[in-house]
Amino acid sequence: MNKVKLTIDDKQIEVEKGTTIYKAAKQLEIEIPVLCYMNLEGLNIENKPGGCRICVVEVEGRNNLAPSCSTEVWDGMVVHTHTMRVINARRTVMEFILSDHPKDCLTCAKSGNCDLQNMAVKLGIREIPGQEYAEMSKYKTDFSPSIIRELDKCIMCRRCEMMCNDFQTVGALSAFHRGFQAAVGPAFEMDIEDSPCTYCGQCVAVCPTGALTEKDHTRDVINALSDPTKKVIVQTAPAVRAALGEEFGMEPGTLVTGKMVSALRRLGFDYVFDTDFAADLTIMEEGTELLDRLTKFLAGDKKVKLPILTSCCPAWVSFFEHNFPEMKDIPSTARSPQQMFGAIAKTYFADKISTKREDLVVVSIMPCLAKKYEAQRDEFKVNGNPDVDFSISTRELAHLIKEANLDLNKLPDEDFDKPLGESSGAAVIFGTTGGVIEAAVRTAYELHTGIKLDKLDFEQLRGFEAIRKATVDFDGTPINIGIAHGLGNARKLLEEIKAGKSEFHAIEIMSCPGGCIGGGGQPTHHGDSSILKARAKAIYAEDAGKPIRKSHENPYIIKLYEEFLGKPMSEKAHHLLHTCYFDKSRKIEID
């Protein structure tokens, strides 16, 4: 007997044993309000601490109210979701939560997108009794290159903690203090900068309030744009175009590439380029490195280490620098597309437009918060001048567009500028899990075997499963490929490598659920994983529609090598497009 029958608000339903009241109600299209609960279905990410108690319902025969998000149904259960007792309890609990929450909505980064604000609206809260004398819990605000933590706004939903510990296995966040002073943050209340945080931004992506937000660089961008002495250029990462529309009321999965380009041009950027160009470049470098290692390895060179790991996700780079420093020679040395773009822009392109490095400002639009931190890494500066000056998120771009009084819906489609705006379909799919390795396979296969692929879609590399494995036949040589999204999943593959048990030749790792489409800088998904899936679909659609779908066939990439770099992995390429990694493991120091 694996089914149970129950009644919710006088409606009968039969569900699987083990189903929660909340989920059973959902099947009846009764939407019980939840606050701390979050479930990214299909991604195995569920936050269910039962802490906020907003979701309580009345269950006949039970003494107290039941949290519907975490109470399993039983046979014959009778549930009422909106009795006066429930409504009064929900309201009173909400008043409690708000009584310890700053009323900063007017200036809060989360306003308009805030689950707490939405709940207050839904419940029609108009006053908070006793607010005049209610003490509020106070914490110091913590600033870092990527993330700002304003715990006065923390409601202890524990979503960030779950993301950081369970999904990412970074363990930078945990509950501290007890009772009224309890909140979530790094151990010993240290700054996030001193913690093992990777700046993946997944805590920010799930935080229902403004307690965790991105470090906002929109003012810096505006200042640069208004400085007549500067040339300001912009690059946009692939995942941005698949999500930006959501901020303007479009259906998830709407591609807005052309409208985004025209918005950026209207904002005043001198050149609107595409990070995808640099993604093609990444494939040239990383693909060549892979082939080089692979050829040597297959020839029996014992000095060569495999698998090769992708290195385009800066949070992932931080993760292995912190947790697996002894393996720092395994990942590809190729810089991320953002940084490759910056390096080429401030050399090759600056020369082309006869502009001094200092007078060229490179802005990047990223789905990512780790890229903010990456842009500030010392390796990516020349005499203190960074290759990428400001990295802003998809959300920040949406704010800029709105502030400029532009309606994305009404803008015409425009094309990227040349030369750094041309890209292949392979580069576009960088934005989703499996995409980088698929792009690499398309190029590596052709360069290795000399055979032209007749089918470019590697379905076996796509999907949302946590860890995927596939073998691609390189004309008689089977190449084993692994894909992981989420650092917890990456950790599993790394442990295998450490134990000498890895069967892979190449592994792609992305920190965020679904890859960059689910990045910490994207429009808030509010726990709806169908949004992530729609974005992924959009990305593959853009790839399919591109005339050029292989990185090595991008004519401007070919030209860049001819005019400037020589060939992949040349000395110049090494200098500009590759990097090295550092041991960042450390013991926690308490001062």
Place this chain on the structure above:
Amino acid sequence: MITNLGGFKMSQHKQIRIALNNCGVIDPENIKEYIARDGYVALGKCLTEMKPQDVINEIKESGLRGRGGGGFPTGLKWEIASKNHADQKYVVCNADEGDPGAFMDRSILEGDPHAVLEAMAICGYSMGATKGLVYIRAEYPLAIKRLKVAIEQAREYGLLGKKLFETDFDFDIELRYGAGAFVCGEETSLIHSMEGLRGEPTIKPPYPAEKGYLGKPTNVNNVETYANIPIILRKGASWFNKIGTEKSKGTKVFALAGKVKNVGLVEVPMGTTLREVIYEIGGGIENDKKFKAVQTGGPSGGCLTEKHLDTPIDFDNLLAAGSMMGSGGMIVMDEDNCMVSVAKFYLDFTVEESCGKCSPCRIGNKRLYELLDRITQGKGELSDLQRLRNMSLVIKDTSLCGLGQTSPNPVLSTLDNFYDEYLAHVTDKKCPSGECKDLMTYFVIEENCVGCTACARVCPVGAITGEKKEVHYINPEICIKCGACEERCKFDAIIVK
């Protein structure tokens, strides 16, 4: 004679010693003395003569209910744990005893550690567990030392370890130390704490019997619950279930405290009335003042009044009266206690001890405390009483664990039983018992004042004026209610009201 348990040498006629049977009688650091009083006989009997289910049946039949607060039937709990199969199961003894003022578990562990060890081994046998863990607060060094000695000696005697009583049953026990957070006594919280995680509760189900320590079936019982086990198995369930009331069998140990003449530990049969405990064992109210209330069940129990004094104490009656058994705290209050302050006092404790996981307890209790505090300062309004009740009911109704589900009890029970006192605070701005300093005024009784000026000279803030040999006057705006004048006046001319 029992010397380490407080002062009940006189009137022990109401008391029966089951849990405290050996306490003060044997040398707890000498296993031979325990054995001499039939120690480990029950374990031997279980292992050699009884099947695990027989043991469970005997405990079920005894009617023993958990002494840690919940009153869950112990035999049933063991049975559930025995039916959940796993490669490893655990027997846990909850010796966290976080109630302020409670020391029954400590006394048992200090006075009769082997009884608990023996009971844990019996429990292990009945449910199929080979490992026992005692979670004990680190602030109990003597109990820890005695447990260590007892475990060592039991191992030497082959009463813990491998092949006990030459059967195939292995059982050993280790200690785990708690840092003393009250909520770590809640069983899921306790388990997380033992696992090295933050000591905070999780939603049940799953109960520990399904998924406990390290995800394995785990039986958690209180110290006193275990202390009852060996004697039940020696004397039989039918001996035990004759003691007590219909639904609560055996005895209960209480820590009697507050305004009674004799304070200390009491072990009485279930069904004894509060009056008997307070007046016969406790010797009545200190200084022969008037009894006002008795608070049972620890910090989140309720305050019962005169009208409850003849209630037979058991799990269900206390609950029905608006309080609870809890772990057995019993604090007596007299006419000098302000019941609003009493409620505030307990809320202060729960606010401190909330783990912070769920919003009603984390924030709601704080708001309750703040409101009570205002009322004791004379800043309360009539409508606040309604808010107080609503907040209390919602906190009870929505909190995640037993702490929040009971923490408003002191507020609700005092609102129910002493509503007039609340009213006096909010409408007249008076504290009838005179405990709330902010609500008192010092003034001079004209007839008694001789104008000696002593009061004016002692007042630290110069609130008192008056010519020599004339009636003095205390300015209430300036007075800080230190009471110095009242103390100094030789003519009883200054009173406080």
